[in-house]
Amino acid sequence: MNVLIWNEHRHEQQDQEVGKIYPKGIHGAIKEFLQTDDIHVETATLDEPDHGITDERLNKTDVMLWWGHLAHHEVADEIVEKVHQRVLEGMGLIVLHSGHFSKIFQKLMGTGCDLKWREADEKERMWVVNPSHPIVEGIGEYIEIEKEEMYGEHFDIPAPDELVLVSWFEGGEVFRSGCTFRRGHGKIFYFRPGHEAYPTYYHQDVQKVIQNAVRWAKPTSRTFSSYGNAKPLEDIKAKS
Amino acid sequence: MNVLIWNEHRHEQQDQEVGKIYPKGIHGAIKEFLQTDDIHVETATLDEPDHGITDERLNKTDVMLWWGHLAHHEVADEIVEKVHQRVLEGMGLIVLHSGHFSKIFQKLMGTGCDLKWREADEKERMWVVNPSHPIVEGIGEYIEIEKEEMYGEHFDIPAPDELVLVSWFEGGEVFRSGCTFRRGHGKIFYFRPGHEAYPTYYHQDVQKVIQNAVRWAKPTSRTFSSYGNAKPLEDIKAKS
Amino acid sequence: MNVLIWNEHRHEQQDQEVGKIYPKGIHGAIKEFLQTDDIHVETATLDEPDHGITDERLNKTDVMLWWGHLAHHEVADEIVEKVHQRVLEGMGLIVLHSGHFSKIFQKLMGTGCDLKWREADEKERMWVVNPSHPIVEGIGEYIEIEKEEMYGEHFDIPAPDELVLVSWFEGGEVFRSGCTFRRGHGKIFYFRPGHEAYPTYYHQDVQKVIQNAVRWAKPTSRTFSSYGNAKPLEDIKAKS
Amino acid sequence: MNVLIWNEHRHEQQDQEVGKIYPKGIHGAIKEFLQTDDIHVETATLDEPDHGITDERLNKTDVMLWWGHLAHHEVADEIVEKVHQRVLEGMGLIVLHSGHFSKIFQKLMGTGCDLKWREADEKERMWVVNPSHPIVEGIGEYIEIEKEEMYGEHFDIPAPDELVLVSWFEGGEVFRSGCTFRRGHGKIFYFRPGHEAYPTYYHQDVQKVIQNAVRWAKPTSRTFSSYGNAKPLEDIKAKS
Numbered sequence: 001m002n003v004l005i006w007n008e009h010r011h012e013q014q015d016q017e018v019g020k021i022y023p024k025g026i027h028g029a030i031k032e033f034l035q036t037d038d039i040h041v042e043t044a045t046l047d048e049p050d051h052g053i054t055d056e057r058l059n060k061t062d063v064m065l066w067w068g069h070l071a072h073h074e075v076a077d078e079i080v081e082k083v084h085q086r087v088l089e090g091m092g093l094i095v096l097h098s099g100h101f102s103k104i105f106q107k108l109m110g111t112g113c114d115l116k117w118r119e120a121d122e123k124e125r126m127w128v129v130n131p132s133h134p135i136v137e138g139i140g141e142y143i144e145i146e147k148e149e150m151y152g153e154h155f156d157i158p159a160p161d162e163l164v165l166v167s168w169f170e171g172g173e174v175f176r177s178g179c180t181f182r183r184g185h186g187k188i189f190y191f192r193p194g195h196e197a198y199p200t201y202y203h204q205d206v207q208k209v210i211q212n213a214v215r216w217a218k219p220t221s222r223t224f225s226s227y228g229n230a231k232p233l234e235d236i237k238a239k240s
Numbered sequence: 241m242n243v244l245i246w247n248e249h250r251h252e253q254q255d256q257e258v259g260k261i262y263p264k265g266i267h268g269a270i271k272e273f274l275q276t277d278d279i280h281v282e283t284a285t286l287d288e289p290d291h292g293i294t295d296e297r298l299n300k301t302d303v304m305l306w307w308g309h310l311a312h313h314e315v316a317d318e319i320v321e322k323v324h325q326r327v328l329e330g331m332g333l334i335v336l337h338s339g340h341f342s343k344i345f346q347k348l349m350g351t352g353c354d355l356k357w358r359e360a361d362e363k364e365r366m367w368v369v370n371p372s373h374p375i376v377e378g379i380g381e382y383i384e385i386e387k388e389e390m391y392g393e394h395f396d397i398p399a400p401d402e403l404v405l406v407s408w409f410e411g412g413e414v415f416r417s418g419c420t421f422r423r424g425h426g427k428i429f430y431f432r433p434g435h436e437a438y439p440t441y442y443h444q445d446v447q448k449v450i451q452n453a454v455r456w457a458k459p460t461s462r463t464f465s466s467y468g469n470a471k472p473l474e475d476i477k478a479k480s
Numbered sequence: 481m482n483v484l485i486w487n488e489h490r491h492e493q494q495d496q497e498v499g500k501i502y503p504k505g506i507h508g509a510i511k512e513f514l515q516t517d518d519i520h521v522e523t524a525t526l527d528e529p530d531h532g533i534t535d536e537r538l539n540k541t542d543v544m545l546w547w548g549h550l551a552h553h554e555v556a557d558e559i560v561e562k563v564h565q566r567v568l569e570g571m572g573l574i575v576l577h578s579g580h581f582s583k584i585f586q587k588l589m590g591t592g593c594d595l596k597w598r599e600a601d602e603k604e605r606m607w608v609v610n611p612s613h614p615i616v617e618g619i620g621e622y623i624e625i626e627k628e629e630m631y632g633e634h635f636d637i638p639a640p641d642e643l644v645l646v647s648w649f650e651g652g653e654v655f656r657s658g659c660t661f662r663r664g665h666g667k668i669f670y671f672r673p674g675h676e677a678y679p680t681y682y683h684q685d686v687q688k689v690i691q692n693a694v695r696w697a698k699p700t701s702r703t704f705s706s707y708g709n710a711k712p713l714e715d716i717k718a719k720s
Numbered sequence: 721m722n723v724l725i726w727n728e729h730r731h732e733q734q735d736q737e738v739g740k741i742y743p744k745g746i747h748g749a750i751k752e753f754l755q756t757d758d759i760h761v762e763t764a765t766l767d768e769p770d771h772g773i774t775d776e777r778l779n780k781t782d783v784m785l786w787w788g789h790l791a792h793h794e795v796a797d798e799i800v801e802k803v804h805q806r807v808l809e810g811m812g813l814i815v816l817h818s819g820h821f822s823k824i825f826q827k828l829m830g831t832g833c834d835l836k837w838r839e840a841d842e843k844e845r846m847w848v849v850n851p852s853h854p855i856v857e858g859i860g861e862y863i864e865i866e867k868e869e870m871y872g873e874h875f876d877i878p879a880p881d882e883l884v885l886v887s888w889f890e891g892g893e894v895f896r897s898g899c900t901f902r903r904g905h906g907k908i909f910y911f912r913p914g915h916e917a918y919p920t921y922y923h924q925d926v927q928k929v930i931q932n933a934v935r936w937a938k939p940t941s942r943t944f945s946s947y948g949n950a951k952p953l954e955d956i957k958a959k960s
Contacts, residue, residue, distance in 0.1 A: 088592055088636070090852060110588040111663050112568055116706070120713035127393045127414050128945075132810060132905045137940040141394065153367040153406065154381065154705035156568070156664055161639055161882070166393065166406060166414045171713045174367050174408045183591050184636055185852045220857040225634035225848075227594035233602065233651045328832055328876070330612060350828040351903050352808055356946070360953035368705075372570060372665045377700040394945035396808070396904055401879055402641070411953045423831050424876055425612045460617040465608075465874035466836070473840035473891045607873045607894050621874065633847045633886065634861065646873065646886060648894045654847050654886045 001039050003214055004061040005030050008068040009045035011196040018196045026067050033207040053079050063092035063217045066099045080104050088184030092217025097194035108183050109157050116152035122170040124148040126177050130164045135212045143205040149195035151175045187217040241279050243454055244301040245270050248308040249285035251436040258436045266307050273447040286311060293319050303332035303457045306339045320344050328424030332457025337434035348423050349397050356392035362410040364388040366417050370404045375452045383445040389435035391415045427457040481519050483694055484541040485510050488548040489525035491676040498676045506547050513687040526551055533559050543572035543697045546579045560584050568664030572697025577674035588663050589637050596632035602650040604628040606657050610644045615692045623685040629675035631655045667697040721759050723934055724781040725750050728788040729765035731916040738916045746787050753927040766791060773799050783812035783937045786819045800824050808904030812937025817914035828903050829877050836872035842890040844868040846897050850884045855932045863925040869915035871895045907937040
């Protein structure tokens with residue numbers, strides 16, 4: 001199984017504090033807990049040629065993770081088109097935190113994907129509302145994060161196919177933090193936590209959810225649908 | 241349009257403090273804001289014969305509201321069967337607060353309908369997560385209730401057909417507070433607030449949601465489905 | 481209530497047979513059964529300036545209907561952007577038949593929206609699978625259309641929020657023919673029938689569904705969500 | 721992984737024609753294609769003591785399959801209660817064909833579960849409408865069965881969490897044939913085909929779907945939710 005972690009990778013280089021938390025980048029931190037004997041992980045970042053998303057690489061990717069924030073507009077439209085096409089063909093996509101505003105997520109959702117936010121070192125509790133979902137296998141009743149950026153409703157997304165986690169924030173807001181969607185043959189999981197200024201990706205339960213999500217989003221092997229002009233009726237009647 | 245408000249009506253008679261808040265009973269308080277020129281409202285309570293739910297009354301009811309708490313087990317199974325049947329035939333049902341544990345709600349859901357609770361005078365904020373839903377027409381971004389009983393996840397219900405409101409509680413919990421379900425031809429709305437010890441049903445936004453829900457849950461007029469042995473194939477082929 | 485029917489209006493002018501069926505255009509035929517005392521209907525077509533979709537017109541439209549087929553690519557991207565924005569703000573959208581491949585529907589869905597089709601004068605039966613939905617109020621168990629173009633699964637859309645109608649076709653296919661979606665504050669209904677070569681829009685049940693759908697898709701009046709940087713935590717704490 | 725196939729096992733003994741098709745019973749036929757190195761399969765039938773569903777057996781079962789038809793009313797209510805409880809605790813349940821009318825399925829759905837039917841040797845085509853779902857992994861665009869009993873809409877179930885397969889029947893009907901539901905911690909799959917008078921369970925694609933469904937329905941390992949009176953607010957505040 002091939003996983004590609006895409007990270008904007010700007011905060012870590014521009015902001016010393018962030019760089020200290022994620023010395024190998026957010027992608028590097030995620031890679032460390034995703035890699036196993038049966039999962040081959042590669043990483044790609046915005047400033048590489050083609051943002052590190054070459055056709056060859058994309059075509060062999062089973063599940064892609066996406067973290068972006070400052071520079072969504074710098075992601076080339078043609079790359080977004082290619083990633084979109086791959087999702088519709090079956091590639092899984094895990095969209096992390098501020099990736100909610102990425103071109104690829106907006107294109108897949110068809111909505112603005114806007115939300116409320118506040119940087120105030122708030123406690124977050126993500127409650128499991130779909131306890132038999134494989135994405136929360138091994139997770140308790142909730143995941144508590146000591147300090148995180150707040151994301152609040154209304155989150156302008158289509159109603160998720162499955163709502164898995166709902167966040168509570170100290171300051172008075174709630175948020176649909178774990179949402180699944182299917183688009184074409186691809187499975188998508190949006191997962192809220194992971195502001196660059198907090199060590200959230202070292203949190204064991206956050207890691208566990210991402211590990212589970214990657215396995216859940218793996219493409220199924222099946223015959224693709226045929227579209228367009230179907231067999232003439234005569235053939236079908238003859239066959240009957 | 242005929243609305244029937246069913247209330248257990250025990251707390252108000254047994255507990256002086258509750259009686260002061262709802263001198264005409266919870267059903268009486270709800271009746272006052274539901275009654276309009278085009279909505280005829282009646283009420284029924286547990287200790288009336290047949291719990292006030294006679295066949296004649298039930299058959300003409302378009303939407304029923306249900307509030308119960310202490311005495312769910314005292315509601316006769318045969319009455320529950322009749323209400324269940326009427327919902328499947330198209331009667332709307334609004335289940336309020338601790339009605340989550342009523343026999344009728346459990347029977348319609350197929351699950352235990354359990355949840356967490358705490359009586360600690362907590363602030364509640366119900367956030368709108370489905371802003372175009374008619375049930376929240378005229379409501380702002382959230383409804384704030386100064387003090388209420390806490391209800392927390394996991395709420396053991398099937399995934400609602402539509403999730404409309406999600407509550408935040410001071411103490412750290414969240415709750416799916418406004419949920420729609422369709423069962424048979426009937427529309428069901430579960431609405432969380434309304435602990436007997438708080439004047440919640442005098443809250444203008446809570447009233448507005450219940451008013452909207454009653455109109456939303458009104459039966460549609462349509463031909464009923466036929467079930468069982470369908471016309472023989474020959475007839476159909478001949479007809480084609 | 482203001483309704484705008486948008487029609488490509490090419491088939492009716494280019495193909496004599498189609499012109500005979502819809503002498504006033506498909507938009508003209510739909511206008512006739514939609515107009516009532518409380519519904520003001522206007523029409524717009526591709527070849528008008530701005531495709532007949534001026535800002536002024538769009539801003540006052542409550543529900544828009546969309547029929548297109550041959551010339552989806554001729555619809556200007558900036559017009560599509562504006563319609564998309566209006567849907568997210570709350571305008572209802574009814575997408576008809578081959579409008580499944582329109583830019584606006586694809587943009588709202590985030591998928592390819594492809595399907596199978598066959599022109600073979602097949603009988604279609606649209607079965608009601610959500611009998612209490614207001615869109616099928618007054619409709620029997622199914623709608624039968626003597627001859628229509630076949631549309632078959634897989635229909636490459638996100639799982640609809642509500643599945644209302646499923647079609648059966650003589651030649652062996654099924655299709656999710658009546659689907660609701662919510663995007664932003666807007667309600668969307670996709671409704672399959674209406675190939676230009678058949679007099680489908682004169683079918684009483686097809687008309688009834690479209691009439692119902694327009695009322696269902698009407699925007700609700702509510703406060704809009706605020707997005708972006710939320711109030712600082714201090715204010716909120718002080719307020720508590 | 722422990723699988724328990726429950727079969728009414730009356731048709732096979734009472735009707736010689738059925739007995740010829742399924743000499744080891746329907747349960748025996750299913751057992752043969754479900755058993756693998758990692759799946760231990762047992763069977764149980766109506767006429768065994770406790771219908772073969774002892775506490776010991778039930779407690780270790782991961783996924784149960786249910787086939788019944790003639791004698792739903794003979795299944796003891798207390799056994800139904802136990803199976804229901806086990807599903808809510810996480811046991812998967814695959815309900816087959818006429819099991820739609822079983823007490824356990826009705827109890828989990830909360831609706832009548834009625835449908836149309838016709839025995840007329842009709843061709844059935846089950847179309848995949850959710851192509852990335854693991855239950856249809858390895859399946860083409862549709863499954864064709866030469867002759868089957870017809871089941872037609874309206875199927876009186878709650879809207880499924882996921883709709884995977886929709887059937888077309890020669891005589892003019894459609895049916896939601898593959899539906900998933902979650903109730904409590906348990907995953908449920910309803911799968912239409914399998915009338916006793918046809919050799920449907922020898923059909924390779926039907927077998928593949930059931931094999932996939934059993935793996936999909938396997939319980940996840942997780943901490944159970946706590947319900948009831950939650951920790952006092954003071955503790956939580958102190959902890960914050």
